[in-house]
Amino acid sequence: xxxxxxxxxxxxxxxxxxxxxxxxxxxxxxxxxxxxxxxxxxxxxxxxxxxxxxxxxxxxxxxxxxxxxxxxxxxxxxxxxxxxxxxxxxxxxxxxxxxxxxxxxxxxxxxxxxxxxxxxxxxxxxxxxxxxxxxxxxxxxxxxxxxxxxxxxxxxxxxxxxxxxxxxxxx
Amino acid sequence: xxxxxxxxxxxxxxxxxxxxxxxxxxxxxxxxxxxxxxxxxxxxxxxxxxxxxxxxxxxxxxxxxxxxxxxxxxxxxxxxxxxxxxxxxxxxxxxxxxxxxxxxxxxxxxxxxxxxxxxxxxxxxxxxxxxxxxxxxxxxxxxxxxxxxxxxxxxxxxxxxxxxxxxxxxx
DNA sequence: TATTGTTATACTCTATAACTATA
DNA sequence: TATAGTTATAGAGTATAACAATA
Numbered sequence: 335x336x337x338x339x340x341x342x343x344x345x346x347x348x349x350x351x352x353x354x355x356x357x358x359x360x361x362x363x364x365x366x367x368x369x370x371x372x373x374x375x376x377x378x379x380x381x382x383x384x385x386x387x388x389x390x391x392x393x394x395x396x397x398x399x400x401x402x403x404x405x406x407x408x409x410x411x412x413x414x415x416x417x418x419x420x421x422x423x424x425x426x427x428x429x430x431x432x433x434x435x436x437x438x439x440x441x442x443x444x445x446x447x448x449x450x451x452x453x454x455x456x457x458x459x460x461x462x463x464x465x466x467x468x469x470x471x472x473x474x475x476x477x478x479x480x481x482x483x484x485x486x487x488x489x490x491x492x493x494x495x496x497x498x499x500x501x502x503x504x505x
Numbered sequence: 506x507x508x509x510x511x512x513x514x515x516x517x518x519x520x521x522x523x524x525x526x527x528x529x530x531x532x533x534x535x536x537x538x539x540x541x542x543x544x545x546x547x548x549x550x551x552x553x554x555x556x557x558x559x560x561x562x563x564x565x566x567x568x569x570x571x572x573x574x575x576x577x578x579x580x581x582x583x584x585x586x587x588x589x590x591x592x593x594x595x596x597x598x599x600x601x602x603x604x605x606x607x608x609x610x611x612x613x614x615x616x617x618x619x620x621x622x623x624x625x626x627x628x629x630x631x632x633x634x635x636x637x638x639x640x641x642x643x644x645x646x647x648x649x650x651x652x653x654x655x656x657x658x659x660x661x662x663x664x665x666x667x668x669x670x671x672x673x674x675x676x
Numbered sequence: 677t678a679t680t681g682t683t684a685t686a687c688t689c690t691a692t693a694a695c696t697a698t699a
Numbered sequence: 700t701a702t703a704g705t706t707a708t709a710g711a712g713t714a715t716a717a718c719a720a721t722a
Contacts, residue, residue, distance in 0.1 A: 338630065338633060338634075339622050339625060339626060339633065340618065340622055341637060342622070342625055342633045342636055342637050342640075343618045343619070343621040343622035343625055344618050345636075345637050345640035345641065345644070346524065346621050346625070346636065346640055347528070347614065347617055347618050347621055348640070348644060349640040349643040349644050349647070350521050350524045350525055350528070351546065351549070352643070352644060352647040352648055353517065353521045353643060353647055354521055354525050355546070355565075355567070355647075356647055357518070357521065358567050359567060362567060375522065375526070378522070394526075396526065396529055396530060396533060443515075443518065446518055447511065447514045447515050447518050448514070450514040450517050450518055451510050451511055451513070451514035453646050453647055454510060454513055454514055454517070454646060455510060456646055457642055457646055459509065461639075461642045462509060462510065462513045463509075464635060464638060464639050464642070465513055465516075465517065465639045465642060465643070466512065466513050466516050467635060467639075468632075468635050468636045468638075468639035468640075469513075469516035469517055469519070469520040469639075470516065471628055471632045471635070471636060472520040472523070472524060472636070473516070473519060473520050473523060475624050475625060475627055475628055476520070476523040476524055476526075476527055476624055477523055
């Protein structure tokens with residue numbers, strides 16, 4: 335049944351966009367919108383892999399290294415991230431969260447989680463349990479460190495292949 | 506079991522962020538990054554509710570009306586959206602997709618869907634079926650037109666309540 | 677010479693404030 | 700007077716290009 339895969343992907347796409355919107359609304363609704371979503375994702379990454387480098391982070395979040403360097407500069411300035419040059423290779427930097435960074439991450443995550451929980455509360459318990467199982471399947475498939483080859487290649491090679499850069503800036 | 510709801514929300518949050526990242530990577534990887542994600546979401550909304558107004562769209566996507574006005578100006582310029590003043594109330598505008606707009610939306614959606622399908626292909630069929638069910642539960646809970654009261658109130662009221670606007674611009 | 681990260685510069689997105697047109 | 704949308708202006712985010720420091 336070849337359509338099953340496409341149907342599944344379509345349903346996933348729709349639902350993820352819907353849920354993501356709820357997360358955005360929640361993040362915007364805070365009195366102090368402490369974090370942008372890219373910053374949120376950066377903190378999540380650093381928290382998950384402390385001591386990672388700028389390049390790794392940039393690739394994961396999907397920014398160029400100059401942009402990420404600037405973002406990190408801001409986060410260091412706010413005391414959320416610690417940036418230390420690596421002992422073995424002094425060109426690199428090691429990124430870790432400060433206590434404030436961890437606290438803010440937990441707060442942001444908690445707020446989003448709370449907003450989702452409110453919506454989910456209207457689901458029957460059984461459906462919630464199924465949902466948890468499904469989310470774990472998703473996490474397994476999407477969190478693999480090696481991204482699908484096509485995506486990675488495309489991401490790396492698309493720019494060099496272009497002869498005239500169409501000035502696609504600022505997302 | 507009160508923790509179950511929180512666990513569910515936490516799993517959902519993690520997974521949605523992961524999947525969203527895959528979608529972003531895919532959209533960025535195109536030769537011609539035709540649409541930003543906010544533009545993508547605007548087209549989705551207009552497609553779902555043709556004839557909607559600028560304010561409705563802005564609220565749904567989560568932009569101010571001036572920002573949305575500018576975005577629409579661009580989309581109209583590209584021939585993707587049709588903007589007509591409303592007959593009953595000539596202050597309002599009715600937004601609809603052009604044929605090109607629908608085509609581009611389908612293309613963008615298809616690309617994202619394809620990227621997701623590639624990841625999902627490694628899931629056993631049974632897990633995919635469970636996933637589809639779970640996504641339908643999610644869609645049911647998150648697509649309700651009346652957003653949870655707290656979120657809507659927060660969104661509307663937070664700015665007027667502030668005495669000193671902390672210049673939170675540019676997301 | 678190659679690689680990691682930063683600085684310089686420019687452009688896009690989005691916001692707030694002020695305005696126009698209509699109700 | 701209140702409301703829908705636009706225009707004016709400014710700030711934040713991100714990109715490309717050029718550079719500095721280290722390997």
